[in-house]
Amino acid sequence: MQWGLIGASTIAAEHMIGAIRAQNGHSVKAVLSANAERGAGFASAHGIPSSTASLDEMLSDDDIGAVYISATNEKHLPQAMAAIAAGKHVMCEKPLAMSAADAAKMVSAAEEAGVLLATNHHLRNAGSHLAIKALIQDGKLGEVLSVRIFHAVLLPEHLRGWRLSDSAAGGGVIPDIVVHDADTVRFHLEEDPQEVVAMESHGSLSRGAEDGAMSVWRMPSGVQVMTHESFTHPFAPSGFEVHGTKGSVIARNVMTQRPVGEIALITAAGSREVSFANHGLYDRSLALFADALNGNGQPSATGVDGVKSLAVAEAVKQAAVTGRAVTIDYHGV
Template identity: 60%
Template sequence: MKWGLIGASTIASEHMIGAIRAQSGHTVEAVLSSDAARGQDFATRNGIPHAFSNLEALLEHPGISAVYISTTNEKHVSQAMAAFAAGKHVLCEKPLALSVDDAAMMVEAAKGAGLVFATNHHLRCSGAHLAIRQMIARGRLGRVLSMRVFHAVSLPEHLRGWRIDNAAAGGGVIADITVHDADTVRFHLGEDPKTVVAQAVSSGLGRGVEDSVMSVWTMPSGIMVQSHESFTHPYAGSGIEIHGTEGSLFAQGVMTQRPTGTITMTDRDGTLQLNYDRHDLYGYGLKAFSQAIAGRGRPAADGVDGLKSLAVALAVARSAREGQAVDVDYKGY
């Protein structure tokens, strides 16, 4: 399979190019950047044969059958729609769009064209999270009562830019991290948040966008979820806690792009540290995506998963803005 990269991004160079090339028979043929010189430099540094500054030219390049979109958030919808119209399968970074309506349009376009559409929610591809989900599914925690997500970090200098000062591009911690945590909660609990209550602030990094947010989510089953995301916490650590009637699970250092972290479970018999497979998260996601194209299974996170995580994040943003509880609107999905 030949790939085109829409966006000469850090995540593409640090994670996705290697993950694509790790799949048997997969190659990266072209990259798109709005800055021709930057695109050519990116292509040279990463051994990519072709660089384009025009989307149509990339989509018309011979042999490309799939694209990976990692541009700024406001560009995703138009670029994905153009790719679907050109008959390309799409793996898109989160959030899929800036509105749930636009995400729904993307989902329906892919469905109508018979193409695979996936969201790059890498955390559900982690060996740690797969092991946690299995523990819950096997009933090791009993009936789940509550879940806490702590994902307050220090945003690295080279990733700041538009994320800390450009609301129009989809900047802010909610679009960047809360959307990931929404998918992680859905992945583990198997249900969609119903109502959220949130507060957000700019605590030193955000300029015109929020850089810290806390929220509480109500699930249809009655499970309570507490979530904390930030760009400004250098020493907080990250992870999740899941508490049930028969045990509690504590996972630290697992909200990351790397296969790291520890998982412990405490129940009436004491505390046990769990082992898990430490595979590459992005390679796992790429394998699922390519198998879905071949008609075997589904992507790790499909377009509807991306739509729903976006819907939760937008509800959190609205609740923080309006100072009241907000029902999550999934537009019928």
């Protein structure tokens, strides 16, 4: 499979190009950038044969069978729909679109076209989160009572552009991080949040878009979920906690793109460290995508997963703005 990169992005450079090339028989043929000079420089720096500023040119290339979309969020829908119409398989960055309703349109279009649509939710591919899920499934925690997520970090300086200033492009901590946390909760609990309450903040880094949020979610099972997301916390470790009737999992520094962190399982017998695999998160995601292309299984995070994570984030934003509890609309997916 030869790939086209739609977006000469940081995540493509730091994670996805290597993950694509790590799959047997997969390569990157072209990169698209609205800035032709930037695209050419990106292609040269990463050994990509060609670059273009034309989406139509990329999608008309019959050698390209799949695209990875990492442009700014407001471009995801038209780019994905064009790629699907051209018969290309799509791996798209989160959020899939600017609204869950539009993301659901992408899912329907891909199903009708018979192509694969996946969402690049990396955390469910982490060895740490796979280990946590195994503890839940094996009954080590008993009945799950609550989940707490700490995803307050300091946004790196090289990313302090549209994420802080341009809500129209999908900026803000809610579309950037809450979607990840929503997907991670859904992955672990295997149920969809029903209702949320939330507050947002416009702090030291905000130039228009929110740079902090806190929310509480109600799950169908009765589990309560508490989340904290921020771009402004330079010294706060990230964390994921699951508390049950027989035990608790306390994980630190696992809300990251890297295979790092620590996990402790605490039960009546005491506390013990939990080991986990240290494979690349994006390598696993692309491996599952490649398997799905060959008819084996499905992507780690499907298009439906992308719709649902976005629907939760959308509800968190609405709750934060209105000050009211919001029931989540999954648009029939």
